[in-house]
Amino acid sequence: MTDVEEVFRAEYGRVVAGLVRRFGDIDVAEEALADALVIALERWPRDGVPPNPAAWLTRVAGNKAIDRLRREKVRDEKYAEAAMLTDDTPAEPSGPVTDDRLRLIFTCCHPALAPENRIALTLRLLGGLTVAEIAHAFLVPETTMAQRITRAKAKIKQTRIPYRVPTGDDLPNRMAGVLTVLYLIFNEGYLSTTAASVREDLCTEAIRLTRQLREASAALGPQPEVLGLLALMLLLDARRPARVRDGVLVTLPDQDRSAWNADQIEEGHALVRQCLALNRPGPYQIQAAINAVHTDAPDVSSVDWSQVVTLYDQLATLTPSPIVALNRAVAVAELDGPQVALAIVEDLDLGSYHAFHATRADLLRRLGRFDEAREAYGQAIALTENEAERAWLAGRQASCLTA
Amino acid sequence: MPMYMLSVVQDGTEAFDTMPKEELQRIGADVDAFSDTVREAGKWVFAGGLEPIEASTVVDGRGESPVITDGPFSESKEYLGGFWIISAADLDEALDWAARGSKACRARVEVRPFDEATG
Numbered sequence: 263m264t265d266v267e268e269v270f271r272a273e274y275g276r277v278v279a280g281l282v283r284r285f286g287d288i289d290v291a292e293e294a295l296a297d298a299l300v301i302a303l304e305r306w307p308r309d310g311v312p313p314n315p316a317a318w319l320t321r322v323a324g325n326k327a328i329d330r331l332r333r334e335k336v337r338d339e340k341y342a343e344a345a346m347l348t349d350d351t352p353a354e355p356s357g358p359v360t361d362d363r364l365r366l367i368f369t370c371c372h373p374a375l376a377p378e379n380r381i382a383l384t385l386r387l388l389g390g391l392t393v394a395e396i397a398h399a400f401l402v403p404e405t406t407m408a409q410r411i412t413r414a415k416a417k418i419k420q421t422r423i424p425y426r427v428p429t430g431d432d433l434p435n436r437m438a439g440v441l442t443v444l445y446l447i448f449n450e451g452y453l454s455t456t457a458a459s460v461r462e463d464l465c466t467e468a469i470r471l472t473r474q475l476r477e478a479s480a481a482l483g484p485q486p487e488v489l490g491l492l493a494l495m496l497l498l499d500a501r502r503p504a505r506v507r508d509g510v511l512v513t514l515p516d517q518d519r520s521a522w523n524a525d526q527i528e529e530g531h532a533l534v535r536q537c538l539a540l541n542r543p544g545p546y547q548i549q550a551a552i553n554a555v556h557t558d559a560p561d562v563s564s565v566d567w568s569q570v571v572t573l574y575d576q577l578a579t580l581t582p583s584p585i586v587a588l589n590r591a592v593a594v595a596e597l598d599g600p601q602v603a604l605a606i607v608e609d610l611d612l613g614s615y616h617a618f619h620a621t622r623a624d625l626l627r628r629l630g631r632f633d634e635a636r637e638a639y640g641q642a643i644a645l646t647e648n649e650a651e652r653a654w655l656a657g658r659q660a661s662c663l664t665a
Numbered sequence: 666m667p668m669y670m671l672s673v674v675q676d677g678t679e680a681f682d683t684m685p686k687e688e689l690q691r692i693g694a695d696v697d698a699f700s701d702t703v704r705e706a707g708k709w710v711f712a713g714g715l716e717p718i719e720a721s722t723v724v725d726g727r728g729e730s731p732v733i734t735d736g737p738f739s740e741s742k743e744y745l746g747g748f749w750i751i752s753a754a755d756l757d758e759a760l761d762w763a764a765r766g767s768k769a770c771r772a773r774v775e776v777r778p779f780d781e782a783t784g
Binding site: 372374420421422423424426428432 | 667754755756757759760776777778
């Protein structure tokens with residue numbers, strides 16, 4: 263990426279959000295910003311990047327939008343009105359929030375849009391990724407992704423999905439919806455079914471968008487779950503360099519801890535402490551805390567497993583699910599032994615989930631029940647698409663044969 | 666102001682036939698109360714409840730002479746039980762009304778905007 267493109271990507275969400283507010287139309291905003299990029303690509307390399315690139319892009323794109331609207335002699339009165347606006351100051355701020363990006367992310371993550379469309383639209387409008395980049399990251403043809411984004415934008419327009427930060431009782435629910443979208447983007451990169459590096463970029467992108475949300479939502483007061491999600495992503499992403507070796511998954515106990523990203527861990531831990539001080543626990547914060555216990559331990563033998571189990575108990579109270587119970591059982595195995603953990607696992611109705619079989623297989627292996635372990639590993643392999651994970655499972659399965 | 670159609674989706678699980686009379690009356694009262702709230706808020710355009718799906722007749726007037734057949738136009742288990750047409754500033758407001766209407770009539774409600782060109 264060139265310098266200009268990098269600046270453009272970094273400022274895209276802020277600028278496009280402001281243009282959407284001003285012109286009341288996503289397409290108008292995007293086209294105007296694309297026009298501004300053409301000018302930036304021509305001028306910036308020659309004259310240097312302006313001191314405030316966002317302001318420059320907003321001004322140039324604003325003028326471009328007005329030009330375009332005049333030129334096209336748009337019949338729709340609303341557009342004509344918008345075109346006559348020359349005032350750059352915020353229109354009427356809805357509530358105390360003035361960051362346009364926050365309004366825009368609530369629009370992009372609106373529950374009336376299909377989940378995959380929320381993801382695509384968020385990456386496009388807030389992340390500034392091109393349609394081609396998003397298509398590439400999600401391994402779908404560019405035309406498919408373009409249609410997805412067009413459809414989502416058409417629905418926003420036709421149904422009048424508002425460009426506004428939800429208020430009152432709606433806010434917590436809708437914020438949770440935004441966080442779900444960001445976490446899905448992260449997981450698409452982290453738990454990707456292929457090893458393509460472009461998908462790892464999604465982790466970086468999700469972290470950048472979550473930082474942006476933290477900044478944009480500052481006026482709403484501290485949002486502990488936003489901090490919790492950011493911490494969770496950082497603590498997971500910090501371990502990414504150690505997660506795969508020679509194409510084989512390396513599980514947490516066997517990871518080379520010196521390969522972990524110390525800066526991300528430090529930042530993640532600071533965020534977890536900040537969440538604890540706010541004392542309004544939520545699912546992302548607890549998951550971040552669980553990961554902080556792992557990343558806090560200098561080696562695998564010093565992990566505080568009773569702390570991990572306690573946190574899983576809290577998580578299960580807030581969001582009871584068989585998957586939480588499965589993860590809790592992994593910690594219980596360390597604390598009370600594989601026999602106790604296996605009894606918990608056997609009760610779970612998760613037969614179609616590969617991690618269920620992988621966990622069960624591991625517990626059986628540790629109990630010396632190798633025949634059953636091999637079979638369970640086989641079931642896990644059959645349900646796993648990720649190549650690195652399959653390789654690891656196959657290795658474990660083979661070890662049960664020689665044992 | 667934009668208009669939205671709130672369609673009541675009946676899916677055959679309602680069992681109105683076997684429902685105690687008091688329960689039916691309670692639902693009717695809740696629906697009336699909801700409609701009154703819509704009127705008081707100045708959002709009312711039109712509304713109506715429909716007779717059961719068995720009461721429908723399909724007319725096809727595309728040919729020389731109209732063809733009339735008994736029954737609904739689709740084999741779907743779900744059918745339109747009634748509707749409200751409301752005016753609302755945006756989708757969030759329409760969804761909020763739909764949530765209340767859904768609670769009142771004990772059924773799912775589909776929210777769909779009117780095409781502004783014809784509205």
